[in-house]
Amino acid sequence: MTTEIHDPARHRGAPDWLWYAGVPVVGVVLYLLYGQLIPISEWVTALFPVARNSHTGEAIAFFVYDVPKVLLLLTGIVFVTGVLRSWFSPEKTRAILAGKRQIWGYPLASLLGVLTPFCSCSSVPLFIGFVSAGIPLGVTFSFLIAGPMVGPVGLGLLYGLVGWEIATIYLVFGFTIATVAGFILGRMGLERYLQDWVRELNAGPIGDLPQERLTLVDRLKMGLDQVREIVGKVWIWVLVGIGIGAAIHGYVPEAVMLRIMGGDAWWSVPAAVVVGVPMYTNAAGVIPIVEALLGKGAALGTTLAFMMSVIALSLPEMIILKQVLKLRLIAIFIAVVAAGILATGFLFNAIL
């Protein structure tokens, strides 16, 4: 046999030098384009036969500006994240967490939840893999909450669309909720509410994968694969989200927004959570809505609560987890996370 088969870089695609040259060049071009979005979008908006300062004109301007902006940001973030995550894997994360039984397991699990690549469709095997390796239930929950809640896509878009202050607040509180909720769930002794077959599992066989040696080009390829896969999947959610955001921006009067989502309406925080949980979209779809809400004077706490409950608590994921968790445990899980979100919402409405 030839030795060639063990060298993945030789098999398909461009030569290495093209990757080293192409990635920075494309990056710079997209960055320059990003800087020109305001004039470009104003020019496109002017093509529509409506007055720029009418409701419709405002909505169109919002849409035309936000679509390329979000898609560019999304592409950049997903690429960088895809490359960074090539250094992490669920197997490595499990090995790290399995050795940590003390209190540090919770924040560490939250951190790894952000960095480890996993899709919600494999959260069940992942859950079992963690629990059967002796990782405490609460630590596993910290991991599972942090993953979607503090994802890089959400943070990056918040930074780009709303500003670094709010992105930082979101990061700190999302991380805190994942850590504290995991800790509380761990203290409650909920092992009896796992599905019976999960409890009976002995320490599962650790997947004994040969460690693959990856070159930098392999990692860049993984980043590009992620862009294809994720942007190819979520673009429709992005358009829907920006469409809703544009409608809010153009047509909803500020007075109405202040009455419904203003800081004085205390009930708006729980209402935002109740509305947010059954809504299922990803961070890329919800943040344009958040941008429009904040722009119209919605209170920060209420808006944060809405965003967190949309992203972190999703019905489809609960249905997947039903395979390993009894209904009682799912309800407790939702209650604890929702309590953290409510607390965050009330806190920010109170201090700002």
Next chain:
Amino acid sequence: MKTVKVYGPGCARCATTEQMVKDAAAKLGVEIEVEKVTDARSIAMAGVMSTPGISVDGKLVHAGGLPDAGKLEGWLRT
């Protein structure tokens, strides 16, 4: 005759992986039997935490994401 198992709960990438395995085997002229494992319990028992995963003759060779076409041929050949 090799037994190849593809582990995955039925996401799009799992179906793609199964097809890639079949295509690679046909290309190499290797006779294989592909079994798809979709049950979460069996996936976990095999030690697969990120899907799709692949095992050849009982040995786990891949987990998480689409396999590299070149590596896939390597696994089927040996």
